[in-house]
Amino acid sequence: MNSKKFIYFVSGVLALLIFYLVFFTSNGFRITGFSPTLNNIATTTPYIDIYFSEPVSENDLSISSPNNIVSRYIIQSPKDVRVYITYPLNNNQKYEIVLDKIISFKGAVINFKTIPFTPLYTDPSSIPKSQIKYIVSKQDKSNSQIYGTTLVNILPYIAPGFTFMISYNMVNNNPAIVITSATSDGVSAAKTWITNQGYRVSSLNIIVINKQPV
Numbered sequence: 001m002n003s004k005k006f007i008y009f010v011s012g013v014l015a016l017l018i019f020y021l022v023f024f025t026s027n028g029f030r031i032t033g034f035s036p037t038l039n040n041i042a043t044t045t046p047y048i049d050i051y052f053s054e055p056v057s058e059n060d061l062s063i064s065s066p067n068n069i070v071s072r073y074i075i076q077s078p079k080d081v082r083v084y085i086t087y088p089l090n091n092n093q094k095y096e097i098v099l100d101k102i103i104s105f106k107g108a109v110i111n112f113k114t115i116p117f118t119p120l121y122t123d124p125s126s127i128p129k130s131q132i133k134y135i136v137s138k139q140d141k142s143n144s145q146i147y148g149t150t151l152v153n154i155l156p157y158i159a160p161g162f163t164f165m166i167s168y169n170m171v172n173n174n175p176a177i178v179i180t181s182a183t184s185d186g187v188s189a190a191k192t193w194i195t196n197q198g199y200r201v202s203s204l205n206i207i208v209i210n211k212q213p214v
Contacts, residue, residue, distance in 0.1 A: 029054050029108030031115075032079075036128065038117040043091050043169045044156050045119065046134050047084045054104040055079055062100035069095055088155065088168045089119045151177070151199055158213065164190040165213035176205045182212040 035049040036042075055078035063073045069086050076082040083097055099113040155177075156167035164181035179190040187208055191201045 029104045029106070029110060031110075031113070034115075038115070041089075041117050041119045043089045043119045044087050044167050045085060045089075046087055046131050047082050048097070049076060050081045050083060050099075050115070052079045052081070052102070052104070054106060054108065056081055057103045057105050059103055060101050061103070063102075064098050064100055065096060066098070067095045070097060088152065091120055091170045092118060094118050151194070151197060154197070157193065159186075159189065159193070162213050164193075166190050166194065174205060176207050178207045178209060180209040180211060180213045182210065 030053050031050060032053050033051040035051070036045060041048065056075055058075060061073070061075070061081075063070055063081070063083055069089065071084045071086045073081060073083045081102070089095060095117055097115040097117075099110055099115070102110040102113075152168045156165060158165050163183070164179060164186040167178045167180070169176055169178055177194070179187055181187045181190060191206075194201055194204070
């Protein structure tokens with residue numbers, strides 16, 4: 001290889017290297033996944049984890065929703081931003097979460113990225129156990145404030161020992177209270193719990209799912 005060809009070769013390699021550094025430094029910061037996946041979000045999903053290809057910076061972190069369903073968000077781990085949702089949601093209704101501004105530690109930026117999803121009616125027992133634990137911890141903190149609130153605002157409710165679960169969903173475009181329990185005693189206990197909150201069971205559209213809640 002003569003000197004002229006060698007210079008061309010080196011120049012080409014440098015050009016490719018520069019292209020690689022510029023392209024992947026500025027555009028390599030991206031979303032790599034969701035948990036739950038966007039096609040598996042339930043009407044009672046309490047939060048969504050959004051995973052990124054690079055560690056996320058807290059600087060100027062901003063997430064919103066035109067549907068006003070984002071209650072708060074945190075950096076759960078370096079590459080995981082957890083977005084808490086105001087649930088329950090309506091099934092078959094389109095919702096959006098907007099990443100107004102996300103910055104990586106390398107300085108790459110994601111601006112105004114819209115994440116659309118449509119929650120489907122989901123058997124409450126199919127909610128991941130990590131999210132069940134969050135729902136239980138949240139209801140424990142609000143038990144002293146149950147009275148005087150609407151039933152929907154305190155659901156889903158999971159009974160001690162997981163004997164029954166009560167949730168709210170839209171079923172065939174009609175609001176419904178869903179009782180999930182493997183036993184008739186559990187169903188009766190759930191109805192008693194509803195009555196104790198000041199609601200008449202006979203006036204509610206109640207659907208019973210005969211299976212263990214968790």
